[in-house]
Amino acid sequence: MPHVSSSFSVKYLDTSSRRFFSQLISPLKPHLALVCGLFACIIFGGFEFFELFFTAPAQANLHTPAGFFCQWWVREILSNWIVLDTDAARIEWQYFCYLSYSAALSLLFTALLWLRNQHRAFRSDGLFAVQLVLAVLSMSALLLVLAAQFAAFLPFRRALRFLVLLMLVYSGVHLFYVFNNPVLAGAHWKIGVFYLVAQLLLYCICFALALAVKRYFKQCAQLKIAYAELQATQIMLSDTVRITERTRIARDLHDILGHQLTALNLHLDLAVRHSAAAGTDLNMASNVESNTESNTESNAESNIESNIESSTPSLDRRLQQALQVSRELAHDLLAEVRTVVSSEKNDKxxxxxxxxxxxxxxxxxxxxxxxxxxxxxxxxxxxxxxxxxxxxxxxxxxxxxxxxxxxxxxxxxxxxxxxxxxxxxxxxxxxxxxxxxxxxxxxxxxxxxxxxxxxxxxxxxxxxxxxxxxxxxxxxxxx
Structure with missing residues (x-):
């Protein structure tokens, strides 16, 4: 008994957890690509920002174009506004400027990704170029997200051109930094080149993954469209088949029952006319016979013959009435068949x-x-x-x-x-x-x-x- 209760509890928890996660994820399915992109921006941008945030200003790596620009800004521009007497103060302001640049870059990538998904106006090549320049200046890992965005939002050929441009610009900046660094240019330049090749491979992998996901969603959408068209066409086809079948049945009904009822009406008309003529001849013959009969016949025989003769016209009248009613019923039935056939043929x-x-x-x-x-x-x-x-x-x-x-x-x-x-x-x-x-x-x-x-x-x-x-x-x- 404890084994049964424990297995039931496990199954209940498994079913409940699946239902909970399905209800949690189902609203995000139409926006799954956007959610993954935003998550990637937060991860890469946030990791760089917090790594820099928890590093001491004197130990922070500012050997990037953006870092050099921050040093020039503090030395040439900011020092005219704020008194910076010591090197430590200048290093702190350089660090603060670079940290602000890193945070702004992460926010910019996240906002533009969301706007691109919602509005086509933000998918221009100019904005992609601005993002490329800003990310290369800091050698940011957000370039991986940018490579994926090329594949997601641009046609294949334009996306491939932007990817090649990204790799060329990044390679130029990286090699310039490696061979202008006395430490790396001497004995460790191979490490810098290996790091460059690995980084370029990562860009290609992100581009290929985004392209594969884009094509997958496109194929899913095409499959849904084809299924919808199939369902709608099935409705149209079923209505067309229904109309065609009803028209065929109406035609057969008209051809078979209409012909038979028309023939029946003709025969009933003929029977009514013959019954009327036969009743008239019979009345005339009975009158002649009654006048020529002998007056010496017995009273009993005359009474029997008169009863028979009087009952014969009454029988003929009833037969004529029955034929008349049958003819009217057949005529009405033929009219109703024609009405049904007309309505079925016209119902299209x-x-x-x-x-x-x-x-x-x-x-x-x-x-x-x-x-x-x-x-x-x-x-x-x-x-x-x-x-x-x-x-x-x-x-x-x-x-x-x-x-x-x-x-x-x-x-x-x-x-x-x-x-x-x-x-x-x-x-x-x-x-x-x-x-x-x-x-x-x-x-x-x-x-x-x-x-x-x-x-x-x-x-x-x-x-x-x-x-x-x-x-x-x-x-x-x-x-």
Whole structure:
């Protein structure tokens, strides 16, 4: 019994800990790359700062370009404002300036990393160049973070050029420091070169890791988009199959039951006419026979014959009434079959809102907002397919080219017009080069007598407006 209780406690603690960590980490999953980058900035920048902070001013290593600049600043500029009589005071101020520079550099890298992730304006090459110069001046370990940022925020070729520039600048400064140091330039220059090669390898490793993570997240996003498109297409396909199957059943119902009911109506009409004619002839014959009968017959026989003759027209009338009722029922049934067939053939509406909602809900980036008017008139099948394709192509273009954070899709129905607006907050462009996607959208809209208009400007996003005449769309509804 104690063994059972202990194993149950272990399983309970394991399940509870997993649930706790999953709830703690799940909100950070969309921002995992940003969190790792900020953590790296804090680790590398904080380590350098606190290592310098807990070092005595006289023992601090200021043999970097930034350290030399601090020495010049204190000796030439600050000494004119503050009286610095001793070397110890000058060393303390040099140390304080260098420590402030190290703290400011760490804060700058952390802030720019966050801003780059949130705003495209901070991904300019100029800011990367400024960071490169400032970090090289202090030979900071934050250059590792900068190499990773090249791979994360820049296209591959530009990122590779910046990485080569970083390695060249760092190598030049490092070798200048090694061969101008009397201690290292003599017998220990090999150690400095080995340290340089190791540092360059670390830059390449950080660059490769960031590039691999970037491609992994890109592939995950593409997989989610493909899954969303598959789900939405499945909804459209299921509606299309449902409509096709209902149309086939309606056609078979019309061909089989309609033909049989029409034949039944013809036969019932013929039977009613024959029964009416037979009843008239029988009444005439009975009247003639009753007039020519002998008056000498017995009273009993005349009574029997008169009862038989009087009952025969009554039977014919009941038969005629039954045939008439049957004919009316068959006629009504045929009319109802035709009504059902017409309604089934004309029911060609596709659940466009559900398909687009599934498509947009699974897109991780950008965040898509979908707005629908309350359905005033059902959207025909071929119009729904056209709208779905255009929206899907617009989302694909935004993901590939716009680098947008949000996207707005609005579908409105007017009296004689369908209006679809697709707008994003991406980088936009001044001069548009139409691709195959936009050309395909125009061709599909032309088949529905629709139009496509574009609005775009650099740094102001992209806007598509689709207009389809609704009355024409209804007239073009396939039967």
């Amino acid at each position: 509406e596709i659940n466009l809102q559900q398909a687009l909602s599934i498509l947009c809900a699974s897109i991780p980036q950008p965040k898509i907002t979908l707005q629908f008017d309350e359905s005033k008139t059902p959207v025909p099948m071929h119009i729904a397919h056209c709208i779905f394709y255009c929206v899907q192509e617009a989302i694909t273009n935004v993901i590939r080219h716009a680098d947008a954070k949000t996207m707005q899709i609005t579908l409105k129905q007017y009296e004689h017009m369908l209006n679809i607006q697709i707008q994003d907050d991406g980088q936009g462009c001044d001069i548009l080069q139409p691709n195959h996607g936009l050309q395909g959208m125009r061709e599909r809209l032309q088949l529905c007598n629709g139009t496509l208009s574009l609005k775009h400007a650099s740094k102001q996003g992209f806007c598509l407006e689709l207009q389809i005449p609704f009355d024409v769309a209804l007239k073009g509804l396939p039967t």
